[in-house]
Amino acid sequence: MLFLDSSDPKEIKDIFAWGVIAGVTTNPLILAREAGAADLEERIRAVVAASKGPVSVELVSETEGAMLEEAHRYHAWAPSRIVIKVPFGEAGLRVTHALTTQGIETNVTCTMSFNQAYLAALAGGTYVSIFSGRVRDMGYDVRPVIAETRAQLDREKLGAKIIVGSIRHILDVNEALAHGAHVVTVPPAILRKMLHNPKTDETIREFNAAWASRAK
Numbered sequence: 001m002l003f004l005d006s007s008d009p010k011e012i013k014d015i016f017a018w019g020v021i022a023g024v025t026t027n028p029l030i031l032a033r034e035a036g037a038a039d040l041e042e043r044i045r046a047v048v049a050a051s052k053g054p055v056s057v058e059l060v061s062e063t064e065g066a067m068l069e070e071a072h073r074y075h076a077w078a079p080s081r082i083v084i085k086v087p088f089g090e091a092g093l094r095v096t097h098a099l100t101t102q103g104i105e106t107n108v109t110c111t112m113s114f115n116q117a118y119l120a121a122l123a124g125g126t127y128v129s130i131f132s133g134r135v136r137d138m139g140y141d142v143r144p145v146i147a148e149t150r151a152q153l154d155r156e157k158l159g160a161k162i163i164v165g166s167i168r169h170i171l172d173v174n175e176a177l178a179h180g181a182h183v184v185t186v187p188p189a190i191l192r193k194m195l196h197n198p199k200t201d202e203t204i205r206e207f208n209a210a211w212a213s214r215a216k
């Protein structure tokens with residue numbers, strides 16, 4: 001399954017019309033780049049209106065109380081759609097556990113290892129985000145991280161779904177899915193690259209040219 005890693009309502013609306021995307025993920029870096037000084041609530045409401053399915057909005061507070069207050073504020077903007085993206089850590093696990101008990105969906109984010117992803121799933125995370133590109137930036141292979149996490153979720157029948165993010169190349173998508181990701185969240189530019197294959201373009205041109213020049 002694919003989500004779109006974007007906070008650009010126009011891009012989101014355009015790509016959702018392809019019928020291939022099941023949700024949206026944002027993070028503070030994406031929002032700072034794409035929305036800048038725009039009002040966060042207005043922007044997230046526009047993202048919700050432009051899409052279908054879960055929309056992840058990430059917490060920027062760093063203490064448990066402030067994180068919970070921030071989470072409730074975001075959740076109220078669209079209770080049936082907004083998933084609270086919780087940065088991994090001790091406070092993050094407490095917040096995830098508390099929100100889960102309150103029936104609020106979470107996406108525990110910034111996990112780079114099996115151990116972290118497993119703890120996030122045990123805490124009750126609805127989703128656990130593993131960062132493909134950033135794990136590779138450290139010189140590690142992300143494929144066993146995804147595969148071992150998926151195997152453990154299945155063995156213990158934990159409800160968490162793995163989202164693989166930090167996608168930098170088309171091949172990251174193939175590998176994440178092949179190693180057990182439930183969802184890959186793809187930036188619009190990479191998704192557009194997935195459309196193209198020169199042999200496809202050549203074949204369509206050949207077919208259309210044959211049809212146009214057929215004997216009449």
Ligand SMILES: O=C[C@H](O)COP(=O)(O)O
Nearest residue numbers: 005027133134165166167
């Ligand atoms: O929030 C999740 C993003 O997919 C992270 O992507 P990035 O490593 O390219 O910033």
